[in-house]
Amino acid sequence: MAxxxxxxxxxxxYEPAFQAASMGITAAAMGDEVYVVFAFDALRQLVGGGFGHPQGAREQEECARAEGLGVPPPARMLEEARALGVKLVACDTTVRIxxxxxxxxxxTLDEVLGLASLWRLTQGARTLAL
Known part of the structure; x- marks a missing residue:
């Protein structure tokens, strides 16, 4: 059921980026309409080219293990997800803050939305905060 x-x-x-990118690409491949909403540090990391970069020793180890397993990095998964129709969005006010x-x-983003528009889009949707 899409x-x-x-x-x-x-x-x-690395960890939240991996979760969002891997679940987002999976949901899109299964026919869901997917939005990734970026705020604050996530928005700055996306804009600055640091989306999915590991922070700290644990994330660096996880990233290295994923690479050894042939798992693509979060930024590449996000690009592939976008090619499947995943929309990258942010709230206008958050962007300005x-x-x-x-x-x-x-x-960088597919759309910058007002909070009321973003809120309406979430009605009836599954939402996950990562």
């Missing part, structure tokens, strides 16, 4: 799924990310170091100009994020 539906709408939202992944809310406030952090995007983080010091970004919404129009300058057109290539």
């Amino acid at each position: 539906g709408r799924v939202f992944f809310f990310l406030q952090h995007a170091t 983080c010091g970004f100009v919404p129009e300058e994020l057109e290539r």
